[in-house]
Amino acid sequence: MVQVIEILGITALTLAILQGLMVCTSFWRKRREEISLLRLRESYLQESASQAYRQAQQEIERQQSVWQDWRKFEIDRIVTEAQGIKSFYLKPHDGKEIPTFLPGQFLTFRLNLPSGQSIIRCYSLSDAPEVKDYYRVTIKQIPASEDKPAGLASSYFHECLSEGDILDVKPPSGQFYLQRDPQRPVVLIGGGIGLTPVLSMLNSICTSEPERETWLFYGIKNKDEQIAIQTLRKQEAQHKNLRVIICHSQPLQGGVEGEDFDIAGRISLAVLQQTLPSSNYQFYICGPDTMMSGLTEQLSNWQVPETDVFFEAFGPSSVRTSVKKSTSASDQAHQQHKVTFARSGITAQWSGQQDSLLELAEAEGLTLNAGCRAGNCGTCVVAVKEGNVDYITVAGARPEQGSCLVCVCKPKGDIVLDA
């Protein structure tokens, strides 16, 4: 009897184990199928995202080929965003269509100042490309300080221009733009007026990729300098995948943490590490030189691949790439090159003391065209008649073969320039 019970028990146990195994096998088979389906979907989404992105880029190139040089735009509206910061809404004077752009790109302006001087400056498009009938730029006025005059272009925009005035504008351009990939979480970092390109990216994500996980860090001194806060907070409330973190480096007295700002202090790696769940993001950074060079270096120490970090500087203080100014005697000896400015009949010696060929030309008393001095606007393009150059920063503009952007180049050996 006991034996029968034992046999029955063993049989029941075996059956239960077999059933369990069958359930497990079918569970894992289903899971495998689900995973391969998910992978298929992901690769399909990635493929269609990059396809959509390629199509968008082709469309932009097509539209921009219609307008390559200067085009007249009318200032339709001027809005004061904060003290010393204004937005300018621009509509084409010919009333025709305007090309779309990639969020993060900028416009180039030729400004004829009352003094008779004509200057060129770049300003980022601060609204999303999905807005089809106007461009918006947001400009901070550079005031005069004890030892420096007021900024020419920014003061002209703030003090001389009114609604209805006409400006010469080149089409949107620039290599600092948001990569379309809804699957890829993104961190946008804007310091001061450097918020403008990342604001365009954010507005575009909220319109076209609302599911994309997005973190926006906005660093300013305090409430007096901040712009677009209501818009940012509204977007955060409307998008469950968006977090906005406001950092005040010098909070006003009475400013309340958690209300007026989220973090007291500058945007730093420590701030990112304490806020983000991991480092697995694409990072887009625009801000003052100190913030940018610090952050880009720290992100690399946090194992963020270089290919996931995109940045732009607003001016000559662009972040350096791997080519650094060397100081050792042997390096200096290697840097002795002859630079000939053929049209001006000037030959100068490059010894590594200047930051760029543009600076060397200026030190020799030459005046070359230059807009942004950061390799972005393409104004300083010069043909290279003999020799080669090295780029000292990542340039936004793409000069034709045989030409170079003197504001961000140094000679590789003896060189002859058509300037």
Ligand SMILES: Cc1cc2nc3c(=O)[nH]c(=O)nc-3n(C[C@H](O)[C@H](O)[C@H](O)COP(=O)(O)OP(=O)(O)OC[C@H]3O[C@@H](n4cnc5c(N)ncnc54)[C@H](O)[C@@H]3O)c2cc1C
């Ligand atoms: C791609 C790109 C996008 C940009 N986007 C924006 C944007 O969205 N918003 C924005 O506000 N800015 C933006 N900028 C910056 C903008 O292009 C201008 O550089 C900025 O407005 C200052 O120009 P300015 O003519 O007013 O100043 P400048 O006249 O060029 O002067 C700049 C600084 O140099 C000092 N200076 C001038 N002359 C002298 C001198 N002789 N000796 C010593 N110091 C001097 C001035 O006091 C000032 O501090 C962007 C720049 C780039 C490259």
